[in-house]
Amino acid sequence: MALEHAILVSLLEQPGSGYELARRFDRSIGRFWTATHQQIYKVLRRMETDGWISVEEVAQDGRPDKKVYSAAAPGRTALAAWLREPVEAETVRHELAVRIRAAAFDDPAALIPEVERHREGHAALLAHYLYGEGRDFPAPDTLDARQRLQHVVLRGGIEYERMTLAWLDDVLATLRELAAAPPAGTEADAD
Amino acid sequence: MALEHAILVSLLEQPGSGYELARRFDRSIGRFWTATHQQIYKVLRRMETDGWISVEEVAQDGRPDKKVYSAAAPGRTALAAWLREPVEAETVRHELAVRIRAAAFDDPAALIPEVERHREGHAALLAHYLYGEGRDFPAPDTLDARQRLQHVVLRGGIEYERMTLAWLDDVLATLRELAAAPPAGTEADAD
DNA sequence: TCCTGCTATGCAACGAGTTGCATACGCAAT
DNA sequence: ATTGCGTATGCAACTCGTTGCATAGCAGGA
CATH class of the missing domain: 1.10.10.10 (Winged helix-like DNA-binding domain superfamily/Winged helix DNA-binding domain)
Structure with missing residues (x-):
């Protein structure tokens, strides 16, 4: 809409x-x-x-x-x-979060390559954003209204990517620990 | 799908x-x-x-x-x-970002109440997450695989909300400055 | 008594969005 | 010569997802 x-x-x-x-x-x-x-x-x-x-x-x-x-x-x-108008509630589609919870019912290690790929994509996007910021907004104090608003949106993208990278590292650390640890009590007895 | x-x-x-x-x-x-x-x-x-x-x-x-x-x-x-399977490219629907860029072609101040409302929602959600974390994961070292994966997803939600709150403060500061500043050169001559 | 609200499932119609394909021209490479 | 790519627009068929409505019994309050 x-x-x-x-x-x-x-x-x-x-x-x-x-x-x-x-x-x-x-x-x-x-x-x-x-x-x-x-x-x-x-x-x-x-x-x-x-x-x-x-x-x-x-x-x-x-x-x-x-x-x-x-x-x-x-x-x-x-x-x-x-x-x-009021902002409509966003429809969230965070596939990776669903996959991570799904990994509990399969081999968590199987997810690691996909998360790594995902991480690379976000790292590339962050680099792209930072490059664009340096190119388009070199002097943040001299911008007009339109540019300042574009810049604040871009800063949101940058912070989102930074946060996501840190979180994906957290996810990878968790998955690797689970992969290394003995799978004591697989899902068979978890219910 | x-x-x-x-x-x-x-x-x-x-x-x-x-x-x-x-x-x-x-x-x-x-x-x-x-x-x-x-x-x-x-x-x-x-x-x-x-x-x-x-x-x-x-x-x-x-x-x-x-x-x-x-x-x-x-x-x-x-x-x-x-x-x-490879993670499908997520379909992004970040309505607020579109609105912020749109504000350049209208009165930026008109957006402030909506952003504030949005901010309150995120603050409430963060509080809700933090409460849930304390309740469900009081001893992070004693969790089984399923709980650890649920916990890492929740941490993602928490970090997302923290980042969003900080960004929304940035957005509000920008909008307020634009509202206070003389609208020198409204969109009329911007093209 | 009537109205509202919760549990519980479902149909019908619509709108949003995707996928596959078609057309048509020019350019560059094989 | 022909194949493939980039520009440029579009149809047809489909799936995904939303909105509005319907049913039906029970509980609680005005």
């Missing part, structure tokens, strides 16, 4: 085509709200019907034509109204 | 009816994987058809009958196989 709003924010920050939006959703905005190109095209059509955005067909040479969308006044109004 | 596995873990930890599972998903497991009772009933029927779980009708006095489900051997096998 909020993909519309994420698209609107992205178009306000910079107009673009469905294809370009899809790439943004693979990078910046997509860190906080994922979407496939299919979903984006669908929602763009609906938003255009509703008058939230306007389209301009742009011919390109050497490339297919594209439809460049921009946020329209009704879209801005809708966004302002949305900002004043 | 992983609701099956979350239910399976919950049933392995403790057999129960659809109704009981729905309540667990409002409390413990639901912190990491949310589900409504409708979704749970649907998936339970499919899991039973697939032989992952077994049912027992239990008559109660003063209450409607209930169907108590337990994990069956094929379910355990499926869970073990799932544990060895």
Whole structure:
């Protein structure tokens, strides 16, 4: 229900085509709200019907034509109204947490490689964030409102990754201890 | 696609009816994987058809009958196989981050009450987690494998809430500064 | 007495989101 | 020549998940 709003924010920050939006959703905005190109095209059509955005067909040479969308006044109004609505309860989907609890009913050691892979991904993302922070916000005191808000969101991403890395180390230590320890009383007698 | 596995873990930890599972998903497991009772009933029927779980009708006095489900051997096998699969990329839905970036195109101050409400929710959840930790894991050195894994997941929740609280304070400070500062160059000339 | 709320399960309709496929052009490599 | 890749948009079919409603008995309060 909020993909519309994420698209609107992205178009306000910079107009673009469905294809370009899809790439943004693979990078910046997509860190906080994922979407496939299919979903984006669908929602763009609906938003255009509703008058939230306007389209301009742009011919390109050497490339297919594209439809460049921009946020329209009704879209801005809708966004302002949305900002004043209560935040919906987030639907949590923390697969790794489920897997860790599941490991109690199987071999905990089997999970270690997956957690390590997961950890590498988060370490890479943290490095990527820190690089982006240095590049886009070198002088935090001279930023305008938009940049300061983008920066505080990025700081959230950075802190999330740091916390996750520390936690994954905790998880790995726990799994390794359980793998090393004698499996005294497997689940057979645990009930 | 992983609701099956979350239910399976919950049933392995403790057999129960659809109704009981729905309540667990409002409390413990639901912190990491949310589900409504409708979704749970649907998936339970499919899991039973697939032989992952077994049912027992239990008559109660003063209450409607209930169907108590337990994990069956094929379910355990499926869970073990799932544990060895690569972790799917999580679909991120971080609505507040979108809203914060959206605030650049409206009045940042309008977001403050919502962020404060959000912050209170996280503070309450952290307190709840800490209380639960003290109650369920008073002696961390004497725990069996299942409890240690539950504990490490809970520690993840605790660290997540701590990090989120600190970040929300950062967000609030930023929003308040923007609200206090002269809105030099509103969005009108920002494009 | 009636109303509300809890336990317990479920149908029907809808909306959100994914997966697979199709089209079409140009460019670069084999 | 043909294969593969990047740009660009879209349909069709499906699954996942939500919302609203229905049923039904019992308990407790106004």
